[in-house]
Amino acid sequence: MALNVVIMAAGKGTRMRSARPKVLHTLAGRSLLEHVLGRAARLQALQTLVITGHGAEQVEASVGAAAQCVRQQPQLGTGHAIQQVAPVLDEAAATTLILNGDVPLIEPATAAALAQACGGQRLALLTVTLDDATGYGRIVRNAAGQNVLAIVEHKDASPEQRAIREVYTGMMAAPTALLKQWVMALDNQNAQGEYYLTDIVAMAVAQGVPVVATPAADEVEVLGVNSPAQLADLERRLQRRQADALLEAGVRLADPARLDVRGTLTCGQDVDIDVNCVFEGQVSLGNGVKIGANCVIRNAVIGDGVVVHPFCHLDGDQDGVRVGAGSLIGPYARLRPGARLGAEVHIGNFVEVKNATLADGAKANHLAYLGDATVGERVNFGAGSITANYDGAHKHRTTIGADVHVGSNCVLIAPVTIGEGGTIGGGSTIAQDTPAGQLTVARAKQVSLAGWKRPVKAPKKA
Structure with missing residues (x-):
């Protein structure tokens, strides 16, 4: 017609x-x-x-x-x-x-x-x-x-x-x-x-x-929308309808009233979603995925068996986020656009990943930043370490070979390549490529000054 x-x-x-x-x-x-x-x-x-x-x-x-x-x-x-x-x-x-x-x-x-x-x-x-x-x-x-x-x-x-x-x-x-x-x-x-x-x-x-x-x-x-109250009422009605459809499909929701789907959410079998989670854009959850409470996930593909612990933010924006099977994310982790994680990758608390690829088994468990980086298999990226990818005008890439161990509180100044199997000593600032299989340390000599006095405040006038 x-x-x-x-x-x-x-x-x-x-x-x-x-x-x-x-x-x-x-x-x-x-x-x-x-x-x-x-x-x-x-x-x-x-x-x-x-x-x-x-x-x-x-x-x-x-x-x-x-x-x-x-x-x-x-x-x-x-x-x-x-x-x-x-x-x-x-x-x-x-x-x-x-x-x-x-x-x-x-x-x-x-x-x-x-x-x-x-x-x-x-x-x-x-x-x-x-x-x-x-x-x-x-x-x-x-x-x-x-x-x-x-x-x-x-x-x-x-x-x-x-x-x-x-x-x-x-x-x-x-x-x-x-x-x-x-x-x-x-x-x-x-x-x-x-x-x-x-x-x-x-x-x-x-x-x-x-x-x-x-x-x-x-x-x-x-139902039409003529006021903020009507808009909020319709939002809850729609969200409950979407929650009911997920439940009917076998998804386990801790509380159907505390879920927001602001786009398209597709789920495999045996998916668990805790309270107060928000899904935006296009999100795909594989079989056996568990999403902890208070997570925001946007434009992401999450593989089978992944656990996303509470309070994580996965924002794929236009470039998307991909998390490989069996990976562990969070709590309090942030995956930004272009994050590509292989299988069984660990991204821990207060770790941020942006425009970076982490191969199978790589780990960054605490307080780290990986931006514009290519990370090999089984790399252990230490607490407090970062890739310094921005020189004030341009972004540069860091390449970390397989089986590298990066100690705590290190700065890798891009562009730089860390050779396979190498170790970066804790507290190092690395600005040049490092050889494979060797320990590289770059930090100032430790000095103790005898007789040094800590400054003190002057006493207050009466």
């Missing part, structure tokens, strides 16, 4: 009390509008249009090539918004589906069913029954309760109409040619002086065009 999709994203969102356009506020790590665009893309529409207005430049930049943008200036209501887009609607698509940029969790199947209910011949409204319908347009039916006669906005509803629990979700599907006619005939004779898209229901009824109501299967998919 040929289809146009229109996403309304022009509103200011006054109740958000934010300089950011409402549709750019984030839910589970993605903007509200990004959620809607992603779901609309699965409908394979002939044309996707986004109506922008408040903060148009920001919104349009976020849309990019995902859709065509049409501006609504000024913003004079939902009907006025569709008036702006009507001239560019492609009539080759018999049905136009209208979605809201601040209703992020509409299921593609629900949207497709709404378009199917229209079929290019009927006006189809997506409705839901709510316990608290405050702020929503009420569905007014005939005496038999079968046909929709009108949608009455909350602001204009009588006390009897406000008692109706079935509400309009803001989403509809209409015959494209008729939609163009209807919106151009709208007026603003109402309490707010706005052009209401919902007024086209009365026009359809007057013309004998069937008006049908398609109920949403789940309240969550039609």
